[in-house]
Amino acid sequence: DIQMTQSPSSLSASVGDRVTITCRASQGISNYLAWFQQKPGKAPKSLIYAASSLQSGVPSKFSGSGSGTDFTLTISSLQPEDFASYYCQQYYAYPLTFGGGTRVEVK
Amino acid sequence: EVQLVESGGGLVQPGGSLRLSCAASGFTFNNYWMSWVRQAPGKGLEWVANIKQDGSEKYYVDSVKGRFTISRDNAKNSLFLQVNSLTTEDTGVYYCARFPVSDYGQPLGFDYWGQGSLVTVSS
Numbered sequence: 103d104i105q106m107t108q109s110p111s112s113l114s115a116s117v118g119d120r121v122t123i124t125c126r127a128s129q130g131i132s133n134y135l136a137w138f139q140q141k142p143g144k145a146p147k148s149l150i151y152a153a154s155s156l157q158s159g160v161p162s163k164f165s166g167s168g169s170g171t172d173f174t175l176t177i178s179s180l181q182p183e184d185f186a187s188y189y190c191q192q193y194y195a196y197p198l199t200f201g202g203g204t205r206v207e208v209k
Numbered sequence: 210e211v212q213l214v215e216s217g218g219g220l221v222q223p224g225g226s227l228r229l230s231c232a233a234s235g236f237t238f239n240n241y242w243m244s245w246v247r248q249a250p251g252k253g254l255e256w257v258a259n260i261k262q263d264g265s266e267k268y269y270v271d272s273v274k275g276r277f278t279i280s281r282d283n284a285k286n287s288l289f290l291q292v293n294s295l296t297t298e299d300t301g302v303y304y305c306a307r308f309p310v311s312d313y314g315q316p317l318g319f320d321y322w323g324q325g326s327l328v329t330v331s332s
């Protein structure tokens with residue numbers, strides 16, 4: 103199975119900060135990588151697919167990059183609605199696997 | 210507007226069974242792979258199963274193989290998950306999600322999610 107390792111597991115940030123979350127795959131996954139946002143008690147929301155493509159309706163403050171084993175999600179200017187948990191996920195091979203998540207909290 | 214609405218969750222004893230349903234609308238259901246993803250209380254996301262547009266291919270995470278069965282009824286725009294031999298480790302919210310694949314067969318990852326259905330396994 104492909105292991106997905108996210109870092110950090112949590113971070114504290116302020117409104118307006120630039121935030122970067124990293125995700126590392128245990129083997130190469132090309133660009134078969136997605137990012138999701140989840141708020142407490144809510145369903146996940148899809149942000150990015152194919153490592154860097156924004157899902158429809160997702161604001162451009164979110165961006166993704168990477169290929170192979172190392173990936174990043176960047177939020178260019180953190181807003182109050184962005185405080186949430188973020189997950190990466192590989193869909194290169196079954197079983198599909200998620201990273202452990204990164205909780206973005208108010209500093 | 211794409212909508213996925215899960216139902217069928219509830220409280221069940223260890224060893225029991227449930228059938229989860231996901232009603233899809235706002236898109237051509239039989240054009241898409243579909244998935245189930247679950248989340249234990251306070252934990253991360255775990256993919257459970259995928260099914261091809263015509264039901265001819267199904268994939269499962271190892272921990273549910275032989276106990277869970279994914280299926281679909283394209284005439285009724287519905288996705289199902291039959292869950293048997295439940296244990297306390299199966300407790301969590303179960304989400305259905307759409308899993309688009311390009312015309313060239315390239316998967317594109319989950320795009321839409323339902324609101325989830327809570328399954329609680331407890332005696």
